Amino acid sequence: MPKDGQLTKDRILAESRSLVLKNGFAATSIDNILEKTGLTKGAFFYHFKSKSELAKALIEDFAGEDISYMNKALDKTATINEKDALERLLQFIQEFIDMMADLSDPPPGCLYASYLNETNQFDEDIRSYITSTILLWRQTLELLIGNVLEQRKMSIEVDSKSLADMLVVIFEGSYVVSKAVNEADLTAKQLTHLKNYYQLLFKEKK
Amino acid sequence: MPKDGQLTKDRILAESRSLVLKNGFAATSIDNILEKTGLTKGAFFYHFKSKSELAKALIEDFAGEDISYMNKALDKTATINEKDALERLLQFIQEFIDMMADLSDPPPGCLYASYLNETNQFDEDIRSYITSTILLWRQTLELLIGNVLEQRKMSIEVDSKSLADMLVVIFEGSYVVSKAVNEADLTAKQLTHLKNYYQLLFKEKK
DNA sequence: TATTTTATACCAACTGGTTTGTTTATTTTT
DNA sequence: AAAAATAAACAAACCAGTTGGTATAAAATA
Missing domain, CATH: 1.10.357.10 (Tetracycline Repressor, domain 2)
Structure with a gap:
């Protein structure tokens, strides 16, 4: 039974959407997203290449x-x-x-x-x-x-x-x-x- | 008769507008604008601080x-x-x-x-x-x-x-x-x- | 009228910081 | 054991902004 990484992925998607709608895509840095989600770089690039x-x-x-x-x-x-x-x-x-x-x-x-x-x-x-x-x-x-x-x-x-x-x-x-x-x-x-x-x-x- | 820097400023404004409408503001770098206008950093920051x-x-x-x-x-x-x-x-x-x-x-x-x-x-x-x-x-x-x-x-x-x-x-x-x-x-x-x-x-x- | 000064307009190179993405080793969770 | 993450270091590119300097033309001066 794998740990449910989909939850993390969904959190990244939700926070990213909110950031992109306010700042635009270019001005939304991956670091911004990590800040909001409390994740690390490794976690992000594990889910999105x-x-x-x-x-x-x-x-x-x-x-x-x-x-x-x-x-x-x-x-x-x-x-x-x-x-x-x-x-x-x-x-x-x-x-x-x-x-x-x-x-x-x-x-x-x-x-x-x-x-x-x-x-x-x-x-x-x-x-x-x-x-x-x-x-x-x-x-x-x-x-x-x-x-x-x-x-x-x-x-x-x-x-x-x-x-x-x-x-x-x-x-x-x-x-x-x-x-x-x-x-x-x-x-x-x-x-x-x-x-x-x-x-x-x-x-x-x- | 002063050298007309307004022409340069207007060119910066025109090219910037076109770039911003296509790429957004954040994704429009000053280097992009310089490329389009053929100007240099110094010229840009002379007109806009x-x-x-x-x-x-x-x-x-x-x-x-x-x-x-x-x-x-x-x-x-x-x-x-x-x-x-x-x-x-x-x-x-x-x-x-x-x-x-x-x-x-x-x-x-x-x-x-x-x-x-x-x-x-x-x-x-x-x-x-x-x-x-x-x-x-x-x-x-x-x-x-x-x-x-x-x-x-x-x-x-x-x-x-x-x-x-x-x-x-x-x-x-x-x-x-x-x-x-x-x-x-x-x-x-x-x-x-x-x-x-x-x-x-x-x-x-x- | 010739010369100096000054302000404008611009250039080239550089600096410090940010960004995306990689790597490697370790830990936690199921 | 496999999957899901942490942690930390690093590189290559890019980015906003700075610095020091140059060309030019108008204005001031001699």
Whole structure:
């Protein structure tokens, strides 16, 4: 029975994420991480063979959580689908509003944005990993929106791709602004506007 | 006729901005900047007494441009004001749509976001400088929206503050996403949705 | 008008400290 | 015994910042 090194690895990942979100990746030294975790260099390099391998593990860990939130919201709203596609789309957004509604501090940030703001530091495989995760959000929303368009024959033309992108755009943008103005409820309010926009766009004209 | 050191200083600022937007501030070494400009250490420290003074000069330079774009859009739409406040608001947004419409590459990014993603590295005065600049955007939009609300007695309640924040939120968010998916027209499309939302929200119910 | 002085703008080499990563030997835990 | 860590020393590269000095042009002076 091996000693559980996964616990240590997870602690490194958790503290690193928090440091990277506040300082950026380059400004987060391995010594900083060791300070926070109380570990030694040997322990760190036992679990990650380089700092860039940590970068990879960090983003994969983060994206895993991210996509699992997406899937949870899909699952929770799955039953609405057949009956009313618009109601399902709106409830899907509402899941994230609820999620962001009772924060007492501004959200800690998004690792995609952190990495993209220092994008030259990372190799192509990390960059394309982020790209594909964000495209998965687009794809998912496009599907939900597509269902709405099918049910209601829209007279006006709708660009479902850019409409789908709005969720991630508003998440990312509201993280930036809420950091700047230090307002915890900003993200929830911005998402509510998105929900409202979808509603106005689709509900009025049938 | 003095030798013009301002030209050199401006070159340092321009190359630094471009490097910081791609690599982040911490990962941009002074040697990197010297490489790009062809200058030497002595020249750099003649113009900036430390790297953190460069950080300050960079963000002030950037914010100056930013606010001047805002004022240009205000000026261009100033005549519409009295007649139709909604038309003025929509035209104000349109100015930025036009600005972002004919880019052949994704926008290079926003220094506010760059700094906020490495926020712990900067002193309080830089952080509060960014805050006040973003609050100036909020204030300006709130004024434009306030004029609309005055002209049309809205039946529904409208949170003009969060409505005002949407412009910066969408700018920031679309910069992040357009970097990820490498689409040059993404920002213009997202801003068009914002314009559309304002229109739907205010035009229908008088 | 010729000469000296001064301030500006810049260069080249160097210093002290930090960073990532390695190595080796030892200890603890299961 | 295998896995998970500690401890401490070390190297190679890099980094911010310093120092001492140079070129140039404008201004002051003789």
